Amino acid sequence: MSERATRFAVSYALLRAAADVADHWVQSDYCAQVKGATDDATVTVVDEVTDAKTVHGTADGTRACVWHCLTYTATQGVVLVAGSRAVGVRLRPGAVAAALAVSGITHYIADRRVPNGVLQRLSTRLGKGRFYRLADHGMNGAYALDQAWHHGCETLAAVVASAK
Template sequence: MNRNRAAHFAAAYALFRMAADYADHWGQSDFDAQCKGATDEAPVTYKHEDTGKETVVGTKGGRAACTRHVINYTATQGIVLVVGSRLLGVRLNPAAVAGALALSGLTHYAADRRVPNGLLHRLAKASGKERFYKLADRGMNGAYCLDQSWHHSFETFAAALASLGSSTR
């Protein structure tokens, strides 16, 4: 990897990470955060903060909530990556950026659906981390930590992909 490509990867990763952290926490609606893992077998009862109205959300609503979140998440990453790279004078290959955003968005959806015995839970169980996954004590939430680790890992791959064919203006 040449120095320019390494610098472009570092810039892409920093931009991906900042955008992801914002979109996953500040940018995500409360409804989507609460309901994105809902299924008919494990429905979520969402109580609106302002009105107190309760809504029961099943599989269809859970998929919709997760899809909305991932679209917002991926769009935020795309905007930040394009604007940030232009400000830094880095010209990214549009096809590489599209591939990077697809990788980030699809893997984000796979982790965030969190259906009972979902992908992250199955991976945690297979790797001997199920107890950590289920930990919700002493200020720690294992499922959240593993979720974020999953996202950071794929953002790294996405940043490497985005930096392919990049150049400096």
């Protein structure tokens, strides 16, 4: 295997593993609920302890999504740098920074979901609108397409990270 192929394989594995941890364990419940909120499509969060309700709009949604993407990208950065060093693969700092920018920016685009969500519009144009809206039979089409988008973008980020 070539040196670049090794860097790519290590980068992809580390980015993908870190993304799952960041999206499902590091992301706060608040960010998960509020990151798509807009003034036209508010999100009401109910406090689990006090049952107090708080309504969130565009500003809160933007802040929640930015915070989630920062923690997501930071998690990927720590795992990519530490993991590549642990297995003896040298990645260029500039390539790592560029890869994390690709991952973080594309994550924000997908997770902010406004206006008229990029993934929702894309899925409709590609004939996947019904699947995107699927929320039955143990499936959630929007989530599945969201994750597929992230996997594809992480592959692109791994290509960037593997650059010499």
